Amino acid sequence: MSPxxxxxxxxxxxxxxxxxxxxxxxxxxxxxxxxxxxxxIGQNNAAAAISLAGACIGFALPMAAAIYFTHDLLEMIKWAAITGAAQIAVFTLLRRFAPAIEQGHTAPAIFMCAMSVATGVLNAVCMS
Incomplete structure (x- = not known):
């Protein structure tokens, strides 16, 4: 097989x-x-989209780092569990904002997004 x-x-x-x-x-x-x-999101709730986007980015950044640094599928899967748990922990710690996000308030959603992304960045850089 060719390179x-x-x-x-x-x-x-x-x-x-x-x-x-x-x-x-x-x-x-x-x-x-x-x-x-x-x-x-289907009901055009921007707050839910912002919050979920942050969790997605916060999950994807450490996954990218895991692929880059480990070059091992099993390690990537382990890091997926760790980073997924970290993102769920962020939501759990900031759960009090959930009713406002459900009501469509964007300020708490932006804060939740920022905390999710920040957690993902820190998670990713700690792998290096």
């Missing part, structure tokens, strides 16, 4: 695994929150 094909297959393996892990994280995350972000 280009090997590189493409490695890319595909990590990319598909990362997308599946992101989907699994989202499935768990929307069950942990007291509301369904996807339903709220």
């Amino acid at each position: 280009n094909m090997q590189a493409f297959l490695a890319f595909l393996q990590y990319f598909v695994a990362a997308l599946l892990l992101l989907a699994a994280f989202l499935a768990v995350y929307v069950r942990v929150t007291p509301y369904n972000e996807f339903e709220l």
